[in-house]
Every structure is written in C-alpha cells, then in structure tokens.
Amino acid sequence: MNLILLDDRDFISADRVRLQDDRCRHILRVLGAKPGDSLVCGKKNAKMGTGLIVSIDRQSIEMTVHLEHDPPAPLPVTLVLALPRPKMLKRILQSLASLGVKEIFLINSRRVERSFWGSGVLSDSDIQRHLELGLCQARDTLVPRVHLKRFFSPFVKEELPELSRNKKKILAHPQAQSFCPVSLNSDAVLVIGPEGGFIDLEVQTLVDQGFKPMTMGTRILRVETAVTALVSRLFS
Amino acid sequence: MNLILLDDRDFISADRVRLQDDRCRHILRVLGAKPGDSLVCGKKNAKMGTGLIVSIDRQSIEMTVHLEHDPPAPLPVTLVLALPRPKMLKRILQSLASLGVKEIFLINSRRVERSFWGSGVLSDSDIQRHLELGLCQARDTLVPRVHLKRFFSPFVKEELPELSRNKKKILAHPQAQSFCPVSLNSDAVLVIGPEGGFIDLEVQTLVDQGFKPMTMGTRILRVETAVTALVSRLFS
Secondary structure (H helix, E strand, C coil), X not given: CCCEEECHHHEEECCEEEEXXXXXXXXXXXXXXXXXXXXXXXXXXXXXXXXXXXXXXXXXXXXXXXXXXXXXXXXXXXXXXXXCCHHHHHHHHHHHHHHCCCEEEEXXXXXXXXXXXXXXXXXXXXXXXXXXXXXHHHCCCCCCEEEEECCHHXXXXXXXXXXXCCCEEEEECCCCCEECCCCCCCCEEEEECCCCCCCHHHHHHHHHCCCEEEECCCCCCCHXXXXXXXHHHHCC | CCCEXXXXXXXXXXXXXXXXXXXXXXXXXXXXXXXCCEEEEEECCCCEEEEEEEEECCCCEEEEEEEEECCCCCCCEEEEEECCCHHHHHHHHHHHHHHCCCEEXXXXXXXXXXXXXXXXXXXXXXXXXXXXHHHHHHCCCCCCEEEEECCHXXXXXXXXXXXXXXXXXXXXXXXXXXXXXXXXXXXEEEEECCCCCCCHHHHHHHHHCCCEEEECCCCCCCHHHHHHHHHHHHCC
8 A cells, every 4th residue: 555545534633534444454564654654645536645643552543634735647548348357357447546547437248248247346345445456556546437337239329429529439459450559648438348359240339439449469468468558558 | 368379299290289188178168169160379489370170079189280470579678577476476477478578587676575486386387387378368479488586686786787788778666757768669678676666775776787767657556567557658
C-alpha cells in the first residue's frame, strides 16, 4: 500500500481520522509505523496528502490529515472488455485502477463462459476491493466505475454509439491490418475481446458502429497482458 | 495454446511428429481437433508453420509438419529484474515470453525476500514451462534465456557494463525526473526494481554504471504491470 485510502466514515473531525480495520493492521505490521510518522493518504474521490500518526493502540490508529493536492489525472479512455475469467478479472481490475482507467464496461461475448457471470468477483464489494487495491498501489483516489453488460448486441448497438461519440474507436484485434496508435493521448474507447477473440459476427457489429480493428503485431497476448500493453502505449 | 511447440524428440521423420503428452491432450480436449485438421506449429528455436493431423489414437497424435517461416522478431531488449515473488514470477515469465523479450536477468536487491531464491519456480524445468506457455500463447518459437544473479554488486559492477555496452541504459524509477522514452525500438537494457523499489545505494550503483532513472509518471505500478507497460511503450 503506497497510499492509505480514506472515506467519510473514517473522519472523527475535519482533519482527523481513526482507522480500525485492515488498514490499521497494514500500517502497524507491514509499514511498521510509529506515532510521529507520516503516511501518504487520500480521500476516496477527493484530494490526497499526508497523515501524521498521533496515536496508536492495539485496535486503532489516529492521524491528523492534510489533504491538499489533486490525484493524478485520469486517462481519457473508456475500456470495454469481454468479461475475463474471475481469477484474471481480479488482477485486471487492480491493474486498470493503478493505470488510471476510470470507465470500465465488462460485456458478454460468445466466447465468454456463461459461468463467469455468476462469479462472486462480480459482487459490488469484491469489485470495489480490487479497484481500491489498485488505487492504493498507484497513489490515486478516484474510484473507477465498473458497468456490467450481460447482453452484447443491445449494449453495442444502443449504448456504445452514445458512449463513443466523438472519440477514437479502437477494437483490439491481433489479425487487423492497421496498427494501434502510440501516444494517442486523447479521448478513446478501447474494446478488447475474450481469450480466443470476438467471433466474426461480433467484430462486424463493432465495425458497424465505427470501431476500427487494430493490432499491436502478430503476437497474441493474454487478455491480462494485452490490456496493460494497449493502455500503456495509447497513453504514453 | 495458439501454437503447438515441437522439439527434436517429437520428430519421427523429417516432416512427421508424434505427440504423446499434455500437448496431445490439449489438442484433443481443448481444441477438439480431428484427423485432417491443421494446427499452427513451430519448432523450438527454429521455424514455424502448420501441422496436418494424420492420425489420432488415445495416446498419441501424428502430424505432418511444414515449417517454413521465421518466428516474430525478438525485441532488442535485455531485461534486468529484481527477483519478484514466485507467484508473480510465473506470470511475468509468461508475459515476457509472449511480448518477445529474449534476455532476462533475475537479480537480487535489498528488498527481495531471501526466501524467493529458494522457490521451486526457479528450477530450470519450471522456468522453461512458464516461458513455453508464453511462446505458445504468442506464436513464437525462440525460447528466452533466463539468468539468475544472486549477488547485486558483482553483477551490476562486473557483468552489466559489458551487457549494456552501446545500448540505451534505462532504470525504471517512479520518482525520476526524466520520462521513459516511447517507441525507442533500438537496443536497450531495462532495469526494474522490486516492489518498494531499489534502495538508494542500489540506485546509485546503477547510475554509476550509466543507467538513467526514468519514470512513466507518478503512478506506482506493481512490478507485473510495470514490466508489461514499460516493454510495450518502449517497443511500439
């Protein structure tokens, strides 16, 4: 944890927080902090700064906090991702949060196993937990929004056009002829398929909505690796 | 598996292979292949092409293979990485192999837990297995070389100067002033520290050897994410 993420409930006065949960244990056992030590803190969806430890007992830590500067700028990208297998999804949510992606749509595709939609990882609390791990890793406070879209066609045909209006529309596709841009650094919607790729009909449906298939080269990457590699080269 | 990786022992004649192991089970159960089907194949450290299934029985598959084209070009990078925790190392080896990195040095650092060096993941057979998974994923046949360097100073002071001669020397360092180049696409040695970073003395030792600390921004990424993000933007 490179940042202690605070929320409203932690504040016992305007500039003072009391922590009693996992964060408290982390500060004591992993960071080995003592009274007088200063830690990087941030308030969820708000400013960042430092927390000065004023008291520690077995069950709680109190800090006075000074939250003065903005979190790092979000990346101007909306990511649309075919729902990955649950174990990989956990890591992807953490990575995306740490990279600065703030809008994430998890969608269905023919090659998404139906059982994935029943996974506990898709519960609000699990999603939040993995996102917050990514934020604490990267020192950011802006919690990404994750949207679950169980039906491919209605989402792509009815919602995606509005979501992608006036934005660069990129469909990651290893077999495409065009190369994915580098350092795009402007508004984009990036669509990434499941392991094995979107089926032809799905690719065509996306193309019909203005998405352009683009490749990073002949290498076929695992979804987890592809997500980081694409985001990193688009926004660099 | 997007490619069936073959080695000398599989060949029963110049253009015919017999498979009897996990690859055989994968071809039957996951790919559901039948006689007459054609699969992407490649010979370890040699050419790629196709294999035509000529016979299948319960224990083995025979294919006639035509290996005619070269594997994708390696990335011109040598990666020097502080040994990550074993579970993460497995995934990193797979990612690196799939991204096209061919020279990997795993080194010690003050913040590398000593127990990591005793992990079974560092056995030759485990390393090979994870590398080969990455190659099969990405459709490549050139097996990366992994070197274990148990002592930081002798490696950095005595071996690294020769390894990095006439190459761009990059030390990934979130707190650096300079930004990591994008689309470098020329010979480079990239050094990445452990979770928590190299200690100051280690950074100085690397700087003394001509390595320049460079950042991707204020976000601190997990090593696993940082490796893919850096390689992807340097070679894009």
